[in-house]
Amino acid sequence: MEINSSVSIEDSFRECLREHEAIIWKVVYSFSNDSVSHEELYQEILLAIWRALPSFRRDSKLSTWMYSVAFRTAMGLSRKKARKQEIEVPLDAFGNDLASANTAALQNSEDLLQEEIKSLYYAIRQLKEIDRSITLMHLDGLGYQEIGGALGITESNVGARLTRIRKKLAELLKENEQ
Amino acid sequence: MNWDSIKTIWNEQKEINKDREDIEVLVNNIKSVNDGFRRSLFWRDVREVGTAFLLVAIFVYLGSSEPFLQKIGAWFNAACCFGVGLFFLWSRIHARRKPRQFPSTVKGALEADLWDLRFQERLLRTVNWWYLLPLGIGLTVWLVTSTVGSSGRFGWLFLIPALLGIAALYYWIYRLNQKAVETDIQPKQNSIISILHQWDE
Numbered sequence: 497m498e499i500n501s502s503v504s505i506e507d508s509f510r511e512c513l514r515e516h517e518a519i520i521w522k523v524v525y526s527f528s529n530d531s532v533s534h535e536e537l538y539q540e541i542l543l544a545i546w547r548a549l550p551s552f553r554r555d556s557k558l559s560t561w562m563y564s565v566a567f568r569t570a571m572g573l574s575r576k577k578a579r580k581q582e583i584e585v586p587l588d589a590f591g592n593d594l595a596s597a598n599t600a601a602l603q604n605s606e607d608l609l610q611e612e613i614k615s616l617y618y619a620i621r622q623l624k625e626i627d628r629s630i631t632l633m634h635l636d637g638l639g640y641q642e643i644g645g646a647l648g649i650t651e652s653n654v655g656a657r658l659t660r661i662r663k664k665l666a667e668l669l670k671e672n673e674q
Numbered sequence: 675m676n677w678d679s680i681k682t683i684w685n686e687q688k689e690i691n692k693d694r695e696d697i698e699v700l701v702n703n704i705k706s707v708n709d710g711f712r713r714s715l716f717w718r719d720v721r722e723v724g725t726a727f728l729l730v731a732i733f734v735y736l737g738s739s740e741p742f743l744q745k746i747g748a749w750f751n752a753a754c755c756f757g758v759g760l761f762f763l764w765s766r767i768h769a770r771r772k773p774r775q776f777p778s779t780v781k782g783a784l785e786a787d788l789w790d791l792r793f794q795e796r797l798l799r800t801v802n803w804w805y806l807l808p809l810g811i812g813l814t815v816w817l818v819t820s821t822v823g824s825s826g827r828f829g830w831l832f833l834i835p836a837l838l839g840i841a842a843l844y845y846w847i848y849r850l851n852q853k854a855v856e857t858d859i860q861p862k863q864n865s866i867i868s869i870l871h872q873w874d875e
Contacts, residue, residue: 506701513697539707546704555778568783571869612683626872629780635684648781649873662677669675 508549512562519562520545522636525617526628527570537573544569556645560638564646567629619668627661634658719766726759733816747816754812758805781873788866795859798851806844813840 520541528537548565552558620628626647633643640651649657730752737748777783797804817836821829 506705509701509704510697513700539704542700542704543708546708553778564778564780564783567780568787571780571784572787613687616680616683624872625869635681645778646780647873648779665680666675666677669680 505546505549508552509546512545512549512558516559516562519559519636520566522632523563523566523570526620526632527573527625529621533573537570540573541566541569557642559636560633560642560646563629563633563638567625567647571625615669615672619665619672622668623661623664627657627664630654630657631661631665634661719762723759723762723766726755726762729755730759733812736816744816744820747812747819751809751812751816754808757808761804781870784866784870788863788870791859791863791866795855795863798855798859801851802848806848810840810844 520538523541524534524537528534544565545562552561556564620631623631626649629647630643633646638646640654644651644654647654733748733752733755737745737752777786814837817833817840821833
């Protein structure tokens with residue numbers, strides 16, 4: 497999607513939400529650790545996107561641009577909460593849709609998946625801010641060039657960091673399992 | 675757990691709130707929060723610039739109606755308030771004219787945040803020179819000239835506590851600004867610097 501100058505901010509914002517709202521939640525879960533912070537960060541990111549939309553230059557994909565805005569906002573808000581203790585994410589923080597499975601078997605698999613996702617986000621939150629950002633974009637299938645362009649680092653730097661991140665993330669997941 | 679397993683878990687997570695039906699409510703809420711924020715900024719500007727120019731009007735009036743000696747203090751004060759008001763007005767117009775561009779990279783955005791914080795720190799650190807001192811000198815000159823010119827020797831009984839009160843008020847404002855630097859701006863700066871260091875690792 498392109499932000500066309502003839503399209504109002506409201507319309508562009510609606511499109512951001514319809515197409516890429518999941519990006520916002522992924523950043524929220526990776527940068528904040530309790531439901532109150534989730535809500536606060538989610539709203540801050542929405543506001544930041546609203547305010548930044550008029551200056552979106554269309555030289556990158558909307559999803560990459562939304563990641564940039566969300567990361568900057570999350571890093572800004574996490575500065576305020578830097579000293580706060582890590583709190584486990586409550587089960588219902590992942591949205592009602594994950595809790596709405598209507599058969600026992602499906603419920604079990606959903607719960608299992610939810611536990612795994614929770615562990616993954618918990619591990620991601622233990623990485624440094626820049627590594628969290630790289631991890632999220634890489635897991636969502638963005639290329640090295642896009643990741644580097646969004647963050648302001650070279651492609652080779654992205655590659656080198658990803659090698660370290662994969663190892664670190666695997667270690668963290670193993671530690672958290674124990 | 676290897677990377678492929680991590681990717682599988684990631685891809686299997688449901689897209690949260692996809693196809694939500696309350697988008698219009700959300701858009702209206704965000705629009706209203708943003709409008710509220712803009713309104714509060716506007717009225718803050720009106721208060722600051724308005725107060726400065728109201729003081730200009732008061733001191734111009736006093737300067738035109740008082741005897742020569744008091745005129746000096748009143749006109750000096752009017753000029754100081756005018757300068758401060760003009761500075762407020764210029765900075766607000768400048769900020770509105772220059773559209774806020776979102777830097778193209780997260781690193782650029784953090785550097786821009788750091789620049790803004792350093793600018794704020796400089797302003798607050800030097801509040802003595804561009805705000806307190808001009809107004810303080812103007813007010814002192816006006817008080818001294820008014821008292822000496824009109825109240826005779828009993829005027830000192832009023833002047834000394836008034837000057838001490840002004841000094842205490844200005845010191846309190848100065849300390850408030852320095853505290854804001856120490857408790858708010860500097861920790862934010864340090865945090866951005868430490869995040870930016872991650873780019874060099």
